[in-house]
Amino acid sequence: MSNSNEWMKLDPKDRAIIEKYQKEIPMKLGALAHELGLIVKKSTLPANISGEIKEVDGVVTIRINRHDALNRQRYTLAHEISHFLLHRHLLQAGIQDDVLYRSSLSNVIETEANKLAADILMPLSLIKELLVKHSKGTNKESMYEAVAEEMQVSVTALKIRLEKI
């Protein structure tokens, strides 16, 4: 379990901002986006689209599909924030992510955004704390469910982060 190369490549200023919000669970992703200068809108997007990000006249706007489940919306927001942090040069053309977080861009770009999204949403120190907190008198599956619930992420996302999948 470790942070991604994408995390290590971030501008230290951006990393410091993210770390400030990672001290709270569930982390205030909307406030993080705002501090990074992003506009976030919950929108009715086509059913197969989870989110999009586009820069117009220097203003970067993220749209999240409001019809998705809450945890999914949070993951999508983290994914789009990651595109902003890693792929600034692509934002004027705009990126639209489908339900599998595929876009017209290469899988490499999407994998980078997914890795950073996991690092943002699920900081290792917090996961470790929560695993200990929820480890007593329960089976592993219930433990993962409790930790995921507290972090407001899906169990699948948590298991991928823990390299259990």
Ligand SMILES: [Zn+2]
């Ligand atoms: Zn994407």
